[in-house]
Amino acid sequence: xxITDQEIKELEEKAHQVRxxxxxxxxWAGGAHVGGALSVVEILVILYFKYLNIEPNNPELENRDxxxxxxxxxxxxxxxxxxxxxxxxxxxxxxFNHFKSSFGMHLDSLKVKGVDVSTGSLGHGLPISVGxxxxxxxxxxxxxxxxxxxDGECNEGSNWEAAMSAHHFKVTNMVTFVDRNxxxxxxxTEEIMGLEPFADKWKAFGWLVxxxxxxxxQEIAEAIEYARSENSAPVMIIANTVKGKxxxxxxxxxxxxxxxLDTDLIEKAKQSIxxxxxx
Numbered sequence: 648x649x650i651t652d653q654e655i656k657e658l659e660e661k662a663h664q665v666r667x668x669x670x671x672x673x674x675w676a677g678g679a680h681v682g683g684a685l686s687v688v689e690i691l692v693i694l695y696f697k698y699l700n701i702e703p704n705n706p707e708l709e710n711r712d713x714x715x716x717x718x719x720x721x722x723x724x725x726x727x728x729x730x731x732x733x734x735x736x737x738x739x740x741x742x743f744n745h746f747k748s749s750f751g752m753h754l755d756s757l758k759v760k761g762v763d764v765s766t767g768s769l770g771h772g773l774p775i776s777v778g779x780x781x782x783x784x785x786x787x788x789x790x791x792x793x794x795x796x797x798d799g800e801c802n803e804g805s806n807w808e809a810a811m812s813a814h815h816f817k818v819t820n821m822v823t824f825v826d827r828n829x830x831x832x833x834x835x836t837e838e839i840m841g842l843e844p845f846a847d848k849w850k851a852f853g854w855l856v857x858x859x860x861x862x863x864x865q866e867i868a869e870a871i872e873y874a875r876s877e878n879s880a881p882v883m884i885i886a887n888t889v890k891g892k893x894x895x896x897x898x899x900x901x902x903x904x905x906x907x908l909d910t911d912l913i914e915k916a917k918q919s920i921x922x923x924x925x926x
Contacts, residue, residue: 650868654697658864661731662692663924666893668727668737670908670916676723676744678907679752682897683797684724686828686888689862691716694793695728698871703733706760712790713763713779717772718797718826720905722754725762734761770803772796773823777809780821791875792821799831802840807852813881814853822874823883826861828890832904849883861886893920 665688673679695701699712716725723743730737742748749758753767766772776794783790800806813821825845833839842848846856857873859866867886874882890904891897894916897906908916 649872650697650865655864658689658692658696659924661696662688663920665692665724665727665731666920667917668731668740669723670894670913670920672723672727672740672743673906674908674910674913675741676752678905679723679744680720680905681723681894681908682830682890682900682903682906683718683826683828684721685892685894685897686861686890687718687721687724687795687826688892689864689867689888690795690824690826690886691724691728693864693867693871695732697868699793700790701732701761703761706734710788710790713776713792715764715766715772715776715779715792715794716754717766717769717776717794717800719753719766719768719772721797721826722750722752722767725754726750726759729759729761732761735759769797769800770805772800773806773809773813776821776823777813777816777818780813780818781816783820784818794821794823796823796825797831798825798827798829798836798842798845799839801825801842801845802836810849810852810854810881817879818881819878821881822871823881824861825883825885826888827885828888830890830899830901830904832901834901846883846885849885854881854883855879856883856885858885858887861888862892893923895919 673681701711743750754762756762756765776792779792857870870884897903
């Protein structure tokens with residue numbers, strides 16, 4: 648179903664809140680993978696607040712859609728969204744990554760309601776997603792698998808084995824994104840291990856590719872609709888994003904792959920986010 652202007656407005660409000668949540672949680676935790684969490688906000692917001700067939704009051708719903716956040720280090724974003732969706736009390740996130748907290752830096756599916764797969768070992772998310780999607784097909788289930796990769800992890804061979812498998816088995820009950828913010832922990836992806844021509848690589852593996860602005864709800868929605876309707880081959884949505892999106896002193900700065908925030912920086916970050924949404 649096409650996205651409406653009213654839906655976009657509501658999703659923007661959610662994204663605004665989630666970005667400030669990420670800043671707060673990073674402050675409470677003493678540090679988090681804040682840059683990549685901020686870049687993936689729109690993708691996760693639109694999934695959880697428009698597309699996913701889920702019931703927060705029944706997190707084990709058999710026919711629920713599955714989400715695999717392969718870039719598990721962005722758990723600070725995922726946790727905020729799960730809380731805002733109603734899986735658990737947001738105030739619990741004041742203990743994020745604290746000793747004996749249920750909320751580790753990489754969310755544990757055995758400890759956090761709403762998390763389908765424990766991730767963080769990069770290169771595992773797509774293989775798991777292909778397996779989940781094939782499992783749904785074998786069981787004749789209608790639920791979909793949504794996978795979100797980081798671009799830095801796309802230098803892992805396991806992803807390309809999974810890509811080959813997805814094409815071979817025509818895995819079309821899966822929607823896959825790459826959060827293409829062009830920075831990884833060690834620096835720019837193209838300097839550490841070049842991915843370009845990135846879209847052509849996926850095409851060569853037999854995938855259909857859509858390249859979009861990963862911060863545009865309109866473009867994300869159109870890409871999801873396309874992926875959900877396509878039944879000839881798997882679809883890769885390359886979402887071009889900005890690491891640290893919304894916080895002016897973090898944007899496109901590799902040093903904010905992981906970082907901590909004191910009181911002054913928290914305030915500056917929130918002011919920057921507010922300016923972006925007011926602008």
